[in-house]
Amino acid sequence: MSNILITGASSGIGNALVQLLDNKDNHLILIGRDVNKLNVLSKNLTAKSTLIQFDLEDVDNIKFLSNDMPVVIDAFAHCAGIDSTLPLKNVNYSKFEKSIKVNMFSFIELIKIIVKTKNKSDFWTNVVAVSSIASQHGGVAQTIYASTKAALEASVRVLAKELINNKIRINSVSPGLVNTEMTQRWMERVGIDNINTLSKFQLSGIAEPIEIANVIEFLLSAKSSHIVGQNISIDGGGPKSLIF
Ligand SMILES: NC(=O)c1ccc[n+]([C@@H]2O[C@H](COP(=O)([O-])OP(=O)(O)OC[C@H]3O[C@@H](n4cnc5c(N)ncnc54)[C@H](OP(=O)(O)O)[C@@H]3O)[C@@H](O)[C@H]2O)c1
Secondary structure, three states: EEEEEOOOOOOOOHHHHHHHHOOOEEEEEEEOOOHHHHHHHHHHOEEEEEEEEOOOOOOHHHHHHHHOOOOOEEEEOOOOOOOOOHHHHOOOHHHHHHHHHHHHHHHHHHHHHHHHHHHHOOOEEEEEEEEEOOHOOOOOHHHHHHHHHHHHHHHHHHHHHHOHHOOEEEEEEEEEEOOOOHHHHHHHEEEEEOHHHHHHHHHHHHHHHHHHHHHHHOOOOOOOHOOOOOOOEEEOOOOOOOOO
């Protein structure tokens, strides 16, 4: 049985990944803030599941989650994340701190648990962090979101090298626009009321969460064994050009 740790399992991309990995050969360890959402999710699963109610902003206490994970982790997907749309005048350190904790530093603390519990094991642990194309192409008012995702990708590149001798293989994915609650909330903030309008911004239209989850599943599997420290864009070809 594979022990698979997933953050952000209650919604969007993380939820699509849970559905994809839901079979009797997997033990899904799901971290989320809302215990009701986790309970509803686990009720319909075939896989064994362990539910951990935790707010990933509380980075100082992540180390204690090792008590709730009494197994060696075979795979880890960090799907939890928060976006922010803030013009410069509204950017401040406390807002940045909240985002960097959830988007990036919680990932590092969870990897530390994996390293600690994995000691001397002879199998590979495969890890994927969900970044965003905003890390490279962040738009207006995305200073905080884009910076935290760029930091996440940098940590993946470095830790992939640092931990390869521990048999931990790390990569990241960078989705473009995906049809999730995060995108719905962003549409409300910027005054777009129709998902079809948004589809026109991206060459292949807006992605469904499963299209991102499929790539994460591949990177978590042995099929991608020679891909290390990479960031894979899943952006449907990117934004539509205004000229061509
Ligand atoms: N949607 C897009 O277009 C898009 C594009 C590029 C990258 N991404 C990235 O993809 C990832 C998944 O996003 P999504 O679109 O699936 O968003 P979503 O539907 O809003 O899901 C986000 C998930 O993160 C969890 N989360 C947020 N803050 C948390 C915290 N403090 N502690 C624990 N869990 C927390 C949420 O749990 P709750 O249910 O408790 O809120 C939820 O399960 C994120 O990292 C996002 O940045 C999304």
